[in-house]
Amino acid sequence: MRLALYQPDIPQNTGTMLRMAACLNVAVDIIEPCGFVLNDKRMKRSGMDYLDQTELHRHNSWEAFNAARDNKPDNQSLSGRLVLLSTKAETNYTDFKFSPDDILMVGRESAGVPEDVHNSVDARVLIPMAEGVRSLNIAVSAAMVLGEALRQTNGFPSVTKP
Numbered sequence: 001m002r003l004a005l006y007q008p009d010i011p012q013n014t015g016t017m018l019r020m021a022a023c024l025n026v027a028v029d030i031i032e033p034c035g036f037v038l039n040d041k042r043m044k045r046s047g048m049d050y051l052d053q054t055e056l057h058r059h060n061s062w063e064a065f066n067a068a069r070d071n072k073p074d075n076q077s078l079s080g081r082l083v084l085l086s087t088k089a090e091t092n093y094t095d096f097k098f099s100p101d102d103i104l105m106v107g108r109e110s111a112g113v114p115e116d117v118h119n120s121v122d123a124r125v126l127i128p129m130a131e132g133v134r135s136l137n138i139a140v141s142a143a144m145v146l147g148e149a150l151r152q153t154n155g156f157p158s159v160t161k162p
Helices: 011-024 042-052 060-069 115-119 137-155
Strands: 002-006 027-029 056-059 082-085 103-106 123-126
Touching: 002 011, 011 027, 011 137, 027 060, 027 123, 056 060, 082 115, 082 137, 103 137
Parallel strands: 002 027, 002 103, 027 056, 082 103, 082 123
Antiparallel strands: none
16 A cells, blocks of 8 residues: 655645654655655654655656556556545545555645546545535545555554554
């Protein structure tokens, strides 16, 4: 299981998702450009000391990310389905059957993903929300869907006690 962040805008959200990924032993792909300097101190504050424990892969563009995915023989970790969290999806994330090698992707906080990216993913999932609200925080959304995906695939890390 992996988490892909498409051109993230807000360093605090990115730091929070990197911290979550470190705690859950999930690799992260950041698809640039970002709306901030990637080593921004606000991101470091929200990610705390977990950033060094995160398996982070940076891709300088959507095309570079796809090229890495196409290079499957050399990079099996990017060979899974690309599953987009989207307010435009029709499938509820709890009804979706996740696989251990899925790559869950979130879009930009300000704009989601462009139509060509939306149309090129393997699947799209939705978090149902109350009438009249627009969206959840991106880090909260990622946590909800990643938690369900790991639950379905028994992908949570084993617990070690100090």
